[in-house]
Amino acid sequence: MPTFTPPIKDQQFILHDVLKIADSDIPGYDELDRDFTSAVLEEAGKIAANVLQPLNAVGDRQGCRLENGVVRTPEGFKDAWTQMADGGWMGLDADTRYGGQGMPHLLNTATGELFSAANMAFQMYVGLSHGAASALYAHGSDQQKETYLPPIYEGRWTGTMNLTEPQCGTDLGLIRTKAEPQEDGSYRITGQKIWISAGEHDMADNIVHLVLAKIPGGPDGIKGISLFVVPKFLVNEDGSLGDRNGVSCGGLEEKMGIHGNATCVMNYDGATGWLVGEAHKGMRAMFTMMNEARLSVALQGYTQGEVAYQNALGFARDRLQGRDVTGAQAPEKAADPIIVHPDVRRNLMDQKSIVEGGRALVYWGAEMIDRSQRMGDAEAEAMISLLIPVMKGFLTDKGFETTVLAQQTLGGSGFTREWGLEQFVRDARIAMIYEGTNGIQSLDLVGRKLPSNGGKTIMAFFEMVKGFVKENEVDAALKEGFLDPLKAASKDLQSAAMYFMQEGVKNPLNALSGSYDFMHLFGHVCLGLMWAKMAKAAQESLDAGAGDEEFYRTKIATGRYYMARQLPATAMHLARITSGAETVMALDAANF
């Protein structure tokens, strides 16, 4: 059975050595000193390792069951939920006015990493509630906020997002669920939603569904979509629960993974709902919480990689097989541990460098969200909006790849259920699909984000990289191992952007055919930048005599691996991109 050790030292390194959050000008960050974040992460880590992680395999094996309209979650989930709620984890970064803890989103991201690594299917219930609450917080009326937010932050109620229907996932303009206005100001919601995570379960007293639907007579397509709040139980004025609403779970999806999370068909049969925000502006309401939601999926990508890596590493240290080619390392034993073998190292270093780079990138993203939300910083908002599809698409692809690599470290044991690595592969796979498939992320990146603001934000990104390189080039070791490869990779990214500008204008297919490679090219540059920053921070700590030299040296060595072995992928992606649309679009659909 797999284990999980909270990587708190690594988390603290990003928070304090790299991002130096306690010195930040973001309101609320001044509280986040080393001791405080350490205490919070330790507490979260205990729940993650002792409560959630042991339930991960249980959830996978038992799955959820639908019995007479009620979804039974796996054994132990309800107790774990209560412990999470009692610990105050449900509203850690929520407004104190509604019962939240008022902490920055970054801290919620760091604790979320622990919960997600320990039990992704469980943490999804938490994450969905968080997302629904964020949408209500941003767009709901005061009354809606007062009604729904405190019980969600207390963990008494949970939330869901209802977008997908059988005929539409990506193309939400095709939504058929209708919302008919009633005389009392409410709406009658009728239609079917599918793939609704946490749509129904037995862990909370009420479930607050946020539902996209069309008000008859409104504009066609996505311009006619509105957002509604539809509670499972209607809520009386005093906050107590009233009648059961006309919404029910019509079935559970059988899936490849995340079995502990209930993926529901939700039937709305004239359910009572209330408009959230303005009519026909539902898509806009969804988009304001998109960055947060997609960042949390990016996090799922590397966290599954992280727990998989930990278990691969443990196996590689224990398993005796073959001898070190440079001489026996454990002559007293029948064979050496397989970690001595270069190809096992290559595999582990790929995993390690992706996981740690991914963490740095996601924390930086969370910091930008805080900067945007807490300071109204438009540049931070533009930058995180540009980078979100990269983070979601690249890190979930790479996170999945990491689970596959970790599984491979175990050889045949990796394929057995007993060792548990295969569950990480199956669970991580969904992150490439939901919250907008990674193909859609790449279209969002190239079609919307890249050209937005007349390209100002991508130029700002290049300037930031250039500035960082210039500022640090005096350090010869940093220059050779990190800045030179970063510069080359960033140049590849610029060439690709230039290609899109020149050739995409002539023929949009030239840009769209390269969108996926562009997303990966961009992701590598981001991770290259993160590793350069981590190396700099580690060197500074070494220079300052911070102690724990092995830890900082290991950071630098891992970063050098990334720069030497992962970053060369940028040239390949550039070559694919600049080959253009011709070979991609050559076939008639009939000739495939």
Place this chain on the structure above:
Amino acid sequence: MPTFTPPIKDQQFILHDVLKIADSDIPGYDELDRDFTSAVLEEAGKIAANVLQPLNAVGDRQGCRLENGVVRTPEGFKDAWTQMADGGWMGLDADTRYGGQGMPHLLNTATGELFSAANMAFQMYVGLSHGAASALYAHGSDQQKETYLPPIYEGRWTGTMNLTEPQCGTDLGLIRTKAEPQEDGSYRITGQKIWISAGEHDMADNIVHLVLAKIPGGPDGIKGISLFVVPKFLVNEDGSLGDRNGVSCGGLEEKMGIHGNATCVMNYDGATGWLVGEAHKGMRAMFTMMNEARLSVALQGYTQGEVAYQNALGFARDRLQGRDVTGAQAPEKAADPIIVHPDVRRNLMDQKSIVEGGRALVYWGAEMIDRSQRMGDAEAEAMISLLIPVMKGFLTDKGFETTVLAQQTLGGSGFTREWGLEQFVRDARIAMIYEGTNGIQSLDLVGRKLPSNGGKTIMAFFEMVKGFVKENEVDAALKEGFLDPLKAASKDLQSAAMYFMQEGVKNPLNALSGSYDFMHLFGHVCLGLMWAKMAKAAQESLDAGAGDEEFYRTKIATGRYYMARQLPATAMHLARITSGAETVMALDAANF
């Protein structure tokens, strides 16, 4: 539920347009004209599509059950087995002296493609029997061959290979199973073997286990391993079944995939066995059938990609979502089929070009095995031995990637069990692990195969590529789209080999740290060569007015995609390789 359509036209293209087998000098190939192979493939295709494919999901869901020592295979498997046996498919390429059909291995590979694509878990029972029979055929005594081969080729009995033990998979020198000589010339076999595919089941009257074990007092390590035949039921002189032997199934492994195949713990409790070949030469006996066995796993890689691609393609043609950016293609419908979108094309073209390239490579491999076995051609034997780790490692990695891409084509549907794509992902995953993990393949390639014959065989490979390029450069279209990129990729491979020669001599870690990338670099060059050959053959057919122009044009267009979009990976692998061992080996094991 997924479907499978036998790709007979594509198979015939490789056999007759590319390999031109009917004109070959290999004994037995003269029978293989277009009509004959078409008839055989049609028959095999019927069984694959009508009998095996419908059982694929059944096998996945039901799995195998161990009841009182007896393994129950999924419903329908036994009937399917009987149909396969009655059709003569079990001994298609086996010696007619023992009841086989005497056909070339290439034809068995082509029919095996259909069975494997339709139901990999089922076909494994067939494949294991084939492997065991091949080992007996090569190393058994006449009496052993007469006893065991006819019932296996008739499908009345099956076979297994018993290598792995709890403490050793890769490092077989650690084997503990012992074989004590008895006075009657037999041996008492005692020990435990794990992960024995098809180790016990209810489809055949007897199971012929081939078991690696050590005769007490023999040499240490792998030099002291011998091969034994241990039937489940002892065989009387007249061929009838006698007493049950002391071998039994002690448990079934719970696995990520291939649930229809029984993965057994096999306990040998003083079982009676007989030496196959010479004492202490068991590893050599295994190696002679390794090429065939590993080629059949390479085939599993691309066949799972193939059936996954077929279903992804069907979905992409049917699913309506979004509009073609260049103008609506289905204005009468609510949206266009998603195959219009460039990123969906990119995804499908990656799948298609890998699957069709993989087929060409595996058929070429099977032809080399025939040339080696039927003509005693030492150069063919050397070449296939060099290429086998590339075929196994590269095609199973790429085949798995293809199933993941295909799953992605379906978006959320790809994650559900209902659509069945996720089973292909889970089943394909094992091919990267068994028959020697892909890491081990890369070590075999770089550590053993590359330097063997003083590098003569790899030089012959380069000469072959060079010769093909030179011979065809007059064709300007072939040169630009195929030969130039092939030349560049082959140059990258040469540079990598040169790096290993120069730097690997100084420090073997420099070669071993790049082995995995070398395997992939080599694989891309092989597929590039295959696509250049396919393009040439397609152009020749077009020039000859062979009809079906769309088919041949599509081959050329798919090949051009591969050369433009996949082959640039070679430069990335070269860059990883030439970065050397330093970053790979930088960390102490304790610092990971």
